[in-house]
Amino acid sequence: MSEPANRTHTLRLELVDEPGELLRALAPIAENGGNLLSIFHERGSLTPRGRIPVEVDLECPPKQFEDVVGALRDAGVTVIAADAEHYGEAVTVLLVGDLVASDLSGVLASVEECGAASVVDFTLTDEPGVDDEASARLRLAVEAGGAGDALATVRDVAAEKDLHVVEPLVGDA
């Protein structure tokens, strides 16, 4: 059997703004047989969470691409999107409750820590006239098929912090 042809893939990563972060993110790619083609490092633009978005083009045999993504996630690198077929789902959830007291950024960090999802966007609204209540909308990027795990994490974190979750209904037309 001949070697499977290399294919070009695009990864979108989110990096913490610290020295050495970029190198740390690129290492798993090379280690898993990925050949770097280009790196687009948008230094000026930050994600809502204050992170730096980085786009990486690489080539590797199709089968190895999953290893690359897996190794990145294992190394604690946030993979927002991996190719069209890996883009997975964007999942929106609402959180309701005393979001200030419950330390929203801690909630977001816990959601990301589990590795199943990364928070790509969030919006917070105060409930007028109600001091200790607010609503937040979180948009999560999850791997294809990973929505269930990501939502389970959100549920657990919310329960811990005494927040209500309004989950999306997966599969509704």
Add this chain to the structure above:
Amino acid sequence: MKLAVLGAGAVGRAVVDLAAEYGHTVTAVADSGSAVVDGDGVDSEAVLARKRDEGVVGDGDPAHALSADYDVLVEATPTTLGDAEPGFGHVRGALETDRHVVLANKGPVAERYDDVRALADESAGSLRFEATVGGAIPVLATVEGVGPSRVNAARGVLNGTANFVLSRMAAEGLEYEHVLAEAQDLGVAEADPTFDVDGTDAALKCAILANVLHDGGYSLADVDVDGITSIPPSALDLAAEEGRTVRLVGEVTADGVRVGPRLVPEHGTLAVTGTTNIVQLETEHAGRLNLSGQGAGGAATASAVLADVDRLP
């Protein structure tokens, strides 16, 4: 067929009112404190008038209705949790004497399905309960037609009060309490709407659906339940900005049974408005079936009861 109607609330009264039109004879009616029994058929109009004017259906003891001459017991007493009494006792009484039972009361089939099933298996009478899930909507008949084992999942909006509240809140930007009070004024919500807004009523219906789809084993305790009381207008606004809205959705899947507020596409199939109910069935060979309509109301629910009577062997 001869019907004994237990319960003279919105549903029981509508059954008494419509029975003749469906070709049946009402031989007994009972409420919590009285009964009327006549083997040749009670005078429906007179019974309903007496209930309206005096609050009783007759001069007899309610227990007499159970021992009357009838073919089908129509059980329309209040839905209760746990032991599901008095409904369960009525069901037992009828099945043990080989009579058919048609339920509007959710309690016996939501909380004690396996017990009820066992009684029905021992009885020459049969058991039907279309009206308990989705009121007038023929959900269970459709499941029966498709075959329960060929329905992989069911989900839907199964409580009209909660749906009315959520859809009004989203449309008008109004607070939960405000809309609930309005719903009570309109007669959409009961004086005590607790079970509607805390998800219990939808959860009972989901437990019944799960029992039908998975051949028993479920009660309210097996349902993961959350209600709508903590949804503020700001959450609905955030949802609307993304073309979504919130509905109290019940789900029965291979993974379990749950009821809770969920984000759905604003113009999607499940985002029914007002008191409308909808059930989606995911079928093995026929894709998705959507069934929607009136989930409550005396006449609507009575029509499901009487359709069940017509399906009896």
